[in-house]
Amino acid sequence: MSGQAERSPWTTLGALCFGFFMLLADMTIVAVANPAIMAELHTGVSTVVWVTSAYLLAYAVPLLVTGRLGDQFGPKVIYLVGLVVFTLASLGCGLSSSITMLIVARAVQGIGAALMTPQTMAVITRIFPADKRGAAMGAWGSVAGVASLIGPIIGGVLVDGLGWKWIFLVNVPIGVLAFVLAVIYVPNLPTHRHRFDLPSVALSVGGMFLLAFGIQQGNTDDWSARIWLCVGAGVVLLAAFLAVQARDSGEPLVPLSLFRDRNFALSTLAMTAMGVATTAMMLPGYFYLESVRGMKPTAAATVWIVMAFLTALLSPVVGKLVDHVHPRVVPTVGFAGFAVGIAWFGLVLKPETPLWQLLLPLVCMGAANACVWSPLAAIATYGLPMHQAGVGAGVYNTARQVGLVLGSAGAGALLSARSAFNAALSQSMVLPSAVLIIGIAACLLLGHRTPAPSPAAPAQETADALG
Template sequence: MATSQDAVGAEVRPWPALWALVLGFFMILVDSTIVSVATPAILEDFGSDVGTVVWVTSAYLLAYAVPLLITGRLGDRIGPKKLYLTGLALFTLASIWCGFTTSIEMLIVARVFQGLGASMMTPQTMAVITRIFPPNQRGRAMSLWGATAGVATLVGPILGGVLVDGLGWQWIFFVNAPVGVVGFVLAMRLVPNLPTHDHKFDLIGVALSSIGLFCLVFGIQEGQKYDWGKISGPISVWSLIITGLVVLALFVVWQSRNRGEPLLPLGLFKDRNFSLANVAITTVGFAITAMAFPLMLYAQAVRGLTPTKAALLLVPMAVISGALAPFVGRLTDRTPPRFIAGFGLLCCAGSMFWLSQVIEPDLPIWQLLLPIALLGVANGFMWAPIGSTATRNLPMHQAGAGAGVYNTTRQVGAVLGSAGIAVLMESRLVHNLPAMPGGASVGEGFSGGKLPEAVRQGFSDSMAQSLLLPAAVLVIGLIAALLFARPSHMQAKPSDDLESLSS
């Protein structure tokens, strides 16, 4: 039963509220893209290997993904505004901690706390869109949410490159402090206190999902390092992977039998479009995260580009994505989503396959920019229709839970993309550069800014071959999008929450 919180005034202004929330969401996305650009610098500074440094991203994504189910539900219970502000404060403080770390292990721990803060923030942005925008305007609201990702792909890498080149990789984290303070003040002033809904918490579900995801991701990512054999004593890579799959299966069984209030409301998946949208966004999360590592490593290690110049390669993607977002948002409100999302996913898979075919040590840069520009078209057409399709039919009292599930699947895709691409890159390096097992000595090549001539072709081939993985995964998302059902109505009544807040 809904209970009213503090008075929010006679008039609800959804767009200022959304802009305030989007600033925090933007910071989270910038942080992810910044780290991909700084990966070579972190690798060199700590004298680590590719597999370990990728954990700087994977640990963040894992800590981000696992709690999303409960943070979405928690937002329904205590209010999205309160939970968003708590997460923003934690994220900002953890960012400062990241900048002061002196070892790769401590950096990974600090990134875990960053991920926890991000997990509190993200479902609230989507829940607020669902609860204060009428369904016939959510496409435009979601287009802003999606455009934020496009702009972040431009600002993050370029800002990261400038900071890494000029001040050091630590400043990619310190820069979050002033942005976090501004975002906190704006959210405090502009985001309304929405009605809350009572929820219970499935602690068994939290434990099962956390253990299952950790075992699965750790096993996949560390497989190459341990030659897919023993890690310690009776623990092997395959035992971890199998344990993760079994525990996740038990999690699903428990959710189906939980007579209280399960962490994952399986009833949401009775909506065909919600189920298919979750499949599609999982593949998008996988692909976008996975493609950044081989592309940035190729640009810096093979081409010898500075972090700033490497980041500038992504300018066409970000500019095109941002320019298309308003148009796609309006289109999403009146056009069946299967066509828009399907076109975007097709472009995304095509761009990554294109990149895998053209990447060579001496490729003219303009030829590299063409598939990157196509990736911008893909980003412009994917995010809004998939997001609005997932949330269009959600009942208001389950807005937070639905947003939590949607963002969880996106982040699980990102975690698996990070782990999967690390395994594939290392295995390709072993195959193409036998003298550099697992890429362990690749870090030495960065000290001169560019790998030796003798190994550039093999390294380039390894990065190109790795990009086939996200391209293949996106085909699954494309099939899911083409199966979207046409919405029963393109115009709908304003949400109950909007009416109650405006009265």
């Protein structure tokens, strides 16, 4: 096999997606293992939720910085560093003998995931020409959409068959293989030297942490004054961060000029809404299947497989389509279809509903999912200059992660505020349906694609890297 064939963009994409799937699946894989973890480590619900929350927090907080690190030192280098951190932390999770040790190891896992995620999107932006990027993002989007749905299924099988520790230990051989594939098939792309403004880094990390922590812990602390103070402090720090970025005429950590690209700004807003809707729908959905229908974790997780299957099947097809139609068409259809599917799902969440009636809205949501993840990513990155690929990917993925945290917190708050549990599950579907209206509005405002400056640069960079 020639070096050119070995270094084809599609082979590179496959190597990146192998590791990317693992870290995204870990966002949801713990959901079905919580009862087993509680029993073995002798802890309660309010503590075990931090096994998931610690991962989400540590994942979301550094994303603005890790995208820039990829620009500075090369996306391959930072991806590999993140993969090593993630794999070693997975081993730590599997060897944990206390809930504290497990939570700490999960936080380290999240840091590894934060190092990896922006690099996958940045590499795609830099090695694929604009007319092929939609198809590439289609494959990437199918991984992103399916991993979060498949995670609980994998988790259920491992917990039922081998025990909860194996949902983490299985990452070790996968991580080693992902490392080898990345070393061989991911090219060393040109780097762009950046200045890191440490006060801005501190403001962004501090603000993101306080805001995300307050949202995650809000329900547990019954939205006490301490929680509101935490959230308020996070908002103040983030506002100060934006003010500093606006006045920075040199090289800000987050160039606000990114948002002058209309499609990047609108795609980022829409992806935040999608993140909210996804977790706000999944949380009550699992409660319904396990608590109302009495399903075991593995059985409950397999109900969602029809949604995951359709997303995986259709995402590459949709990715090719998005290169040939107006940017607003495909994601608008996707958001509208997802909103209809969630509302439909909420209407049939009753104890006596036949299972086949639950599957119909999941089919609708699976097809709609494929029209959102990859098209939005392709549209967001189309007009970005190559030297901003990393920071743009960091901002975009931060928006997605913030949406996931907000959706989880919002759904939890709605469930706890209703006394009739089954009715609360159905009514909680109003939140994701309503939030998706924001996504529909953003997609309707998307404009025609505007190529990035110096259109010859990406082709030359790709030829140099892959040749």
